[in-house]
Amino acid sequence: MKLRLFPQETAGLQALAHMSEQILAGTHTLAEMLGAGRNDFSELAESLRQHEAASTADFATLLTGMRTSFVNPLPREDLYALGQLLNETSEILSGAGEIIELYTLDRNPNRVSDQLEILSRQSELTIGAMKSLNDLDSLEDYWLEVLRLAKRADHTHRVVVAELLDAHSPTTFAKYKALTDQFAAGSRQMRAIATQVGSIIVKES
Template identity: 50%
Template sequence: MKLQLFPQENAGLELLSRMASQLLRGTAVLAEILGADPEEFDRLTEQLHQIDAETIDLHFALMTQMRTSFINPLPREDLYELSLVLMSAMECLDASAETISLYKLSGVSRRASEQLEVIGRQAELTASAVRRLASLEDLEEYWIEMLRLARRAERSRRIWVAELMREYKPLAYARHRDLADQLSGTSAELRRAATFVGGILVRES
């Protein structure tokens, strides 16, 4: 008899939750990078590359689970779309680390830490929310809080970009702006996940 780590009908949601939790791990590593000396950038960035690779493995595990299971808590298309969004968020987070490593960025604005704080909270909420998709319990609060966090992140990004324009010459501005855009992209993808969950909630309620 094949061993199952969790009930078959909830396996897809568990895998999605683990993908969101990977973003929490990645956020912690990126926070280390922001506080590290430049000679540590490559080593820490490699750690984030590994977390990204594990996230891709979870995505393919979800695809396998959907193909082999007759029972899924949601339509396969919904599970697949959410998985793609979470994978894209991790890709943006990984690119943030690579940007710092490639350019050897130092003296990064505290706005980056503000962005990471929001991303970490978004990932935490998403990991919890996807586990509840089978029952659709308390998802309205998740949806609303994620939108609030995304607005906070976007406002912080606008302030960050304005500060960069005042303080840096064009080449340095472009490098720091690249980092700001990648972090903003991570938050935006997590907001997209919440919007998608909101659509499921409206459709399935």
């Protein structure tokens, strides 16, 4: 029988899983925004703010649990770091929605959708990882796959910026670059989460 490394107290892990689910929900809402008309932007941007608020509430639950629990499923500093990174990712996605709304970006290049697709895939993998933090041996593939996707996201971002620069005036370029930069930041944030998980794997091995 495999030795169980962690106690059965899993409230902190559940909070992390809920936060990762809010990120995925945010990517789905952003996908709707990319295909929506400007009249729908306000409602969808509000949905993103609600996802962010739910993430922040889960982060508060995590912090409360860490303060009141005698034994946590992971070291407190690791739980806090993961929670902070997840919550910041929801903030980034909410910011992307605000950019679409404020700049009325209703003709987004296809490669921007490619960026969001990569970010969504990273989010899906992260949900699985947050639900498996009590079985670290199963997470090495997650770590490596998210890092691979992050490299692909970096390349896609560079291509998007180059194509935008060729196709648009300086003002329009600046608007769309703000959005593509925001998606790139989200992907880098998911990479940071995976790197944090990798650090936990190394420390706990």
